[in-house]
Structures are given as C-alpha cells and as structure tokens.
Amino acid sequence: xxxxxxxxxxxSVVERIERLEEEKxxxxxxxKEVYAEAKGNGFDPKILRKVIRxxxxxxxxxxxxxxxxxxxxxxxxxxxxxxxxx
Amino acid sequence: xxxxxxxxxxxSVVERIERLEEEKxxxxxxxKEVYAEAKGNGFDPKILRKVIRxxxxxxxxxxxxxxxxxxxxxxxxxxxxxxxxx
Amino acid sequence: xxxxxxxxxxxSVVERIERLEEEKxxxxxxxKEVYAEAKGNGFDPKILRKVIRxxxxxxxxxxxxxxxxxxxxxxxxxxxxxxxxx
Amino acid sequence: xxxxxxxxxxxSVVERIERLEEEKxxxxxxxKEVYAEAKGNGFDPKILRKVIRxxxxxxxxxxxxxxxxxxxxxxxxxxxxxxxxx
DNA sequence: CACTGGAAAATGCCGC
DNA sequence: GCGGCATTTTCCAGTG
Numbered sequence: 141x142x143x144x145x146x147x148x149x150x151x152s153v154v155e156r157i158e159r160l161e162e163e164k165x166x167x168x169x170x171x172k173e174v175y176a177e178a179k180g181n182g183f184d185p186k187i188l189r190k191v192i193r194x195x196x197x198x199x200x201x202x203x204x205x206x207x208x209x210x211x212x213x214x215x216x217x218x219x220x221x222x223x224x225x226x
Numbered sequence: 227x228x229x230x231x232x233x234x235x236x237x238s239v240v241e242r243i244e245r246l247e248e249e250k251x252x253x254x255x256x257x258k259e260v261y262a263e264a265k266g267n268g269f270d271p272k273i274l275r276k277v278i279r280x281x282x283x284x285x286x287x288x289x290x291x292x293x294x295x296x297x298x299x300x301x302x303x304x305x306x307x308x309x310x311x312x
Numbered sequence: 313x314x315x316x317x318x319x320x321x322x323x324s325v326v327e328r329i330e331r332l333e334e335e336k337x338x339x340x341x342x343x344k345e346v347y348a349e350a351k352g353n354g355f356d357p358k359i360l361r362k363v364i365r366x367x368x369x370x371x372x373x374x375x376x377x378x379x380x381x382x383x384x385x386x387x388x389x390x391x392x393x394x395x396x397x398x
Numbered sequence: 399x400x401x402x403x404x405x406x407x408x409x410s411v412v413e414r415i416e417r418l419e420e421e422k423x424x425x426x427x428x429x430k431e432v433y434a435e436a437k438g439n440g441f442d443p444k445i446l447r448k449v450i451r452x453x454x455x456x457x458x459x460x461x462x463x464x465x466x467x468x469x470x471x472x473x474x475x476x477x478x479x480x481x482x483x484x
Numbered sequence: 485c486a487c488t489g490g491a492a493a494a495t496g497c498c499g500c
Numbered sequence: 501g502c503g504g505c506a507t508t509t510t511c512c513a514g515t516g
Contacts, residue, residue: 146268147473153264154474157257157278164253168508171246172497178239182232185498187383189506192243194384211359212366215412217405233389240387262487270466275510277470285477294442298449301319302326305457318440325436329450332429339422340492343415344513350411354404357514361490364415426492434503447494486516493510500503 175185261271280288299305347357433443452460471477 149267150269150470150473153260153267153269153274154278154281156260157274158281160253160257160260161278164250164257167246167250167253171243171250174239174242174246178235181235183236183239186506187380188239188243190380191383191387192240192247194380195240195244208359208362208366212363214405215363215408230389233386236387265486272510273463273466273470276467277474277476280471281474281476291445294445295448298322298445299452301322302449302453304449304453321439322441325432325439325441325446326450326453328432329429329446330453332425332432333450336422336425336429339418339425343418343422346411346414346418350407353407353411355408355411358489360411360415364412364419367412367416437502444494488515489513491510491512493508495506495508497506498504500501 175188178188179185261274264274265271347360350360351357433446436446437443
C-alpha cells in the first residue's frame with residue numbers, strides 16, 4: 141500500500157475523531173451550564189445528579205434487579221420456594 | 227415562590243439534561259465507531275489515542291513536562307528513551 | 313536543598329510506591345483466584361461480583377437513600393410544605 | 399448436592415473476597431498517602447505517576463511504542479518532541 | 485481472535 | 501489553594 145494513502149487515511153481518522161470530541165465537549169459544557177443555572181435557581185446539583193442517575197438505572201433494573209435479588213436472598217439463605225412478584 | 231413553578235422548572239432541567247446526555251452518548255458511540263474502523267484499516271487504536279491526546283496539549287507544555295520527566299528519570303538512573311535517530 | 317537529598321527522597325518515594333503496588337497486585341491476584349475457585353465449584357463469577365457490589369452499597373444507602381427519596385418525591389410534585397434543609 | 403453445603407461455600411467465598419478487598423483498599427490508601435507526602439515535598443504527582451508507569455514496561459516495548467508513535471506523528475506533521483539535549 | 489463489559493487509574497471540579 | 505469526590509477514560513479479562 142502506498143504510504144501516502146495510509147497517511148491521508150490517518151489524517152482523516154484523526155480529524156474525524158477530533159471533530160467528534162469537540163462536539164462532545166460542547167455538549168458536556170452545555171450540561172454543566174444547565175447544572176449551574178439550576179443551582180442558581182436553588183436546586184442542589186449533587187442531588188440533581190442523583191435523581192437523574194436514578195431515572196437512568198430504574199428501567200434497566202426492572203428485569204435485572206429482580207434476578208439479582210433472588211441471588212442475594214440465596215446468599216442469605218432466604219430462599220422462598222417461589223418469588224412473590226409475578 | 228409558587229411550588230408549581232419550582233416543579234415545572236425542575237422537570238425542565240431534568241429533561242434538558244437527559245436530552246443532552248443522550249446526544250453525548252450518541253457522539254461517544256460515533257467516536258468508538260471511528261476507532262473501530264481505523265483499527266480495521268490497520269491502525270493501532272492505543273497509539274491513535276496517544277497521538278490525539280498529545281495534539282491536545284500545546285507543545286510548550288509538552289516540552290515542559292518532558293523536561294521534568296527527564297529530570298526524574300535521571301535521578302532514578304533511567305535512560306531517557308533513546309531518541310529514534312532523527 | 314542539596315540535589316543529592318532530593319534524589320534520595322525521590323528514590324525512596326518511588327520504591328515505596330512500587331512496593332505497595334506489588335502488594336496490591338498480589339491481593340488482586342488472590343481475589344482472582346478465589347473467583348476462579350468459586351467458578352470451579354459452580355458459582356457464576358459475574359453474579360458473585362454483583363452480589364458483593366450490592367453488599368457494599370447497601371449500608372451507605374441506608375441514610376442517604378432516604379434523603380434521596382424525598383427529593384425524588386419532590387421531583388414528582390409531592391412537596392410537603394417545608395423543605396427539610398436546615 | 400445438599401443446598402446447605404453450597405450455601406456455606408458461598409458465604410465463605412463472599413467473606414474471603416470481602417476481606418481481601420478490604421486489605422486492597424487499605425493498600426490503595428497507603429499509596430495515596432505516599433503520593434500526597436511526596437507532593438508536600440515538592441514532587442509533581444502527575445510526573446511521578448508517569449515515571450512509575452514507565453518503569454513498569456520493559457524498555458524494548460517502550461521503544462517499540464515510541465517508534466510507532468513517531469511514525470504517526472510524522473504522518474500528521476507533528477515534530478516528535480525535541481529531545482532535551484542529552 | 486475480536487468484542488463487550490467491568491475494574492482501575494487519571495483527570496477535573498467543587499467545596500472548605 | 502488544597503484535599504476529596506465524581507466523572508471520565510483506559511486497560512484487561514472473560515466470552516462468543
């Protein structure tokens with residue numbers, strides 16, 4: 141393969157990534173700004189983050205947490221024959 | 227302040243943040259994809275990341291850190307990575 | 313300060329850290345071994361990790377989760393007259 | 399297999415792992431402490447970490463990576479960090 | 485053997 | 501200004 145082609149490809153890759161990272165950084169800045177603004181309006185950013193985190197994990201937990209709970213109960217020796225939640 | 231207003235504000239904040247985080251996640255996925263594609267074309271992702279990181283810090287700072295690193299290495303009796311004969 | 317002293321100090325620091333990291337690595341290896349052994353006895357390592365993680369977060373959640381719940385209720389518009397904060 | 403035996407085994411596994419993780423956390427704390435102390439004595443923790451990382455990878459490998467990095471940097475028109483005159 | 489997921493490390497921010 | 505915390509990024513092991 142011609143070296144020049146590889147070089148062009150490398151430049152392309154690097155530039156694309158850098159471009160995307162810029163966009164990402166911009167979004168991160170926006171998020172930070174929203175938190176700051178919220179803080180200015182009297183909301184506690186830390187708690188805000190927690191709430192948002194909770195909202196994110198809640199849906200995925202629905203099916204997974206249940207299975208995990210069973211295991212956890214096993215570890216404690218509390219194995220009811222049938223899990224209550226249907 | 228009316229409680230209702232605070233509530234509306236909170237909802238707005240949370241929704242805006244969640245929206246932004248979605249966008250951010252999408253960009254992250256894009257970046258990952260570019261790395262994967264580059265890897266498929268024979269580029270080493272690890273080195274790629276290193277280059278991109280280096281490009282982010284301005285050269286003077288880079289030199290500065292390097293100088294300090296050299297000092298530490300000397301103090302420890304380490305040879306400061308033989309420069310690849312320019 | 314005499315350069316020689318700084319050099320000696322640097323060596324000391326580096327050696328102490330490296331020593332500690334060795335110990336840490338040894339412990340990590342032990343942990344891995346326990347997981348491997350458990351797997352050999354029919355336990356699923358992945359689930360095992362999850363249980364252990366759960367056991368770790370549980371205690372801290374006790375007091376914190378409660379406060380969080382309040383906030384979460386706020387987010388849903390269920391605000392009691394007075395905010396708890398001092 | 400008797401359930402009771404499995405249960406006992408599980409408890410044993412979990413307890414052993416938790417014990418080891420405690421020890422590991424203690425060591426991590428020690429390491430942090432050494433870094434903090436070193437910083438108090440005028441050493442740059444960031445560079446310190448870099449040196450220690452470098453000492454971990456054997457020199458041949460280090461050179462190899464460096465060579466590849468140089469190739470990439472050249473392809474991108476970056477000057478490969480002027481070596482600090484020996 | 486590549487990929488996904490999780491653990492560990494490092495960087496940056498926030499509060500004191 | 502510094503220490504601590506949270507987030508982010510990187511690395512590695514397990515898995516298909």
